[in-house]
Amino acid sequence: MIPPSFEYHAPTSAGEAINLLSVLGSEAKLLAGGHSLLPMMKLRFAQPAHLIDLNRIDSLRGVREQGGQIVIGAMTTESDIISSALLQQKVPLLPEAARQIADPQVRNRGTIGGDIAHGDPANDHPALCLALEATFTLEGPKGQRSVKAENFFHRTYQTDLAEDEILCDIRIPALAPGIGYAYEKLKRKTGDWATAAAAVVLRLKGDRVESVRIALTNLAPTALRAFAAEQALTGNALTHAVLADAASKAMAICDPAEDLRGDREYKTAMAGQMVRRALAVAATRCR
Amino acid sequence: MTKKRIKVKVNGRSVEKEVEPRTLLVHFLREELSLTGAHIGCETSHCGACTVDVDGKSVKGCTHLAVQCDDSQVLTVEGLAKGGVLHAVQEGFFTQHGLQCGFCTPGMLMRAYRFLQENPDPTEAEVRVGMSGNLCRCTGYQNIVKAVLYAATKLRDSQRVAA
Numbered sequence: 001m002i003p004p005s006f007e008y009h010a011p012t013s014a015g016e017a018i019n020l021l022s023v024l025g026s027e028a029k030l031l032a033g034g035h036s037l038l039p040m041m042k043l044r045f046a047q048p049a050h051l052i053d054l055n056r057i058d059s060l061r062g063v064r065e066q067g068g069q070i071v072i073g074a075m076t077t078e079s080d081i082i083s084s085a086l087l088q089q090k091v092p093l094l095p096e097a098a099r100q101i102a103d104p105q106v107r108n109r110g111t112i113g114g115d116i117a118h119g120d121p122a123n124d125h126p127a128l129c130l131a132l133e134a135t136f137t138l139e140g141p142k143g144q145r146s147v148k149a150e151n152f153f154h155r156t157y158q159t160d161l162a163e164d165e166i167l168c169d170i171r172i173p174a175l176a177p178g179i180g181y182a183y184e185k186l187k188r189k190t191g192d193w194a195t196a197a198a199a200v201v202l203r204l205k206g207d208r209v210e211s212v213r214i215a216l217t218n219l220a221p222t223a224l225r226a227f228a229a230e231q232a233l234t235g236n237a238l239t240h241a242v243l244a245d246a247a248s249k250a251m252a253i254c255d256p257a258e259d260l261r262g263d264r265e266y267k268t269a270m271a272g273q274m275v276r277r278a279l280a281v282a283a284t285r286c287r
Numbered sequence: 288m289t290k291k292r293i294k295v296k297v298n299g300r301s302v303e304k305e306v307e308p309r310t311l312l313v314h315f316l317r318e319e320l321s322l323t324g325a326h327i328g329c330e331t332s333h334c335g336a337c338t339v340d341v342d343g344k345s346v347k348g349c350t351h352l353a354v355q356c357d358d359s360q361v362l363t364v365e366g367l368a369k370g371g372v373l374h375a376v377q378e379g380f381f382t383q384h385g386l387q388c389g390f391c392t393p394g395m396l397m398r399a400y401r402f403l404q405e406n407p408d409p410t411e412a413e414v415r416v417g418m419s420g421n422l423c424r425c426t427g428y429q430n431i432v433k434a435v436l437y438a439a440t441k442l443r444d445s446q447r448v449a450a
Contacts, residue, residue: 001330001331002309002310002311002314003311004309005307005308006288006308006309007308008288008289008291008308008352008354010354010357034350034351034352035350038311038350038352039331039332039350042330051308053352053355055355079344102420103419103420104345104398104402104416104417104420105332105335105345105346105420106332106347106350106420108344108345108346109346109351190419190420191333191420
């Protein structure tokens, strides 16, 4: 399988990429890691006349700290996320989750920005960004703007990113010491997308939940934040009854598509299990 | 579409060619350079038979454009043996029976080669994770894992001797 013909552009700065996007308009697609776009092009699900390859724009890569926030360039690969000492220390949820994405070769190419901008609810970073209260920096011809993760994902493959904009970076508040976290992902095999997955960021006070954020992967047309489940936990100890209540409230918002990974009932049940597991792991990490 | 001229170092040899942008790296290697070691298996980045090394990283040649390799260094299975002597990973797959039909083997070798540089002293579990992007439908993986562990020991020993 070979992709359809296209013109290839390899800008070396974000400004150059944005100019190209403005000129080429909807005929162009941005190429990040290419592990979603190239397969879609082979199948003719996508047939862009132009590809704008972002891989030679160094300013879009790397992880840095800026005023209590961790700033991750959109073209940072999953492998770079896993090996980032800064992320391991300040946002350990991300390296833990990135290890559960695809396989080593794919992680060498796949980027956090591509994973987010593609708008695929099966991708893992959208839910992680919801749980981590991330903000995205988008840049277009009119300049930069910031969009919170919770406002970014509209529908499957539809995001707040305009046709003439690129995603530049992902900004995540560093997790305070003592905060527990977990990403629990059920998948059939290495490289598969989640049958169901849950991201949890948890703060305990004594044995009671002071605050918690829960987000779900591949259980609806977009990643979901499980607000009702969070409310059911807040102020309570993590007893069996409280966990069961939270899991059922997370399951109530699921709207998964039936596929080879399972029917809607099974996936919804697994969502509840992933929420329970993620909460249990996160609680053991709270100090 | 406009062809692009690319300059790539493949197995240490400089190559300059005009390529269609849509040419995948694995097709470029096989059809333009007659390097048929990297195999085309699933073509959907799952099986890993097309794994090669690009600038010191394992990538799947079916999901990488040749045009993206301009100014890059590419290593394929044809570049592993030196002076007629098998690389330790090749010797491992040979002596530990790490293959049956052999279709996945070039990709396995290239991934094992890079993995052992990332982690020279892996546990068995780490080998399984490190090699998880490569599928084999014959062996059941047991002997592949043995082969990689064999190569790890051999590479460490040869480094000790060199030091």
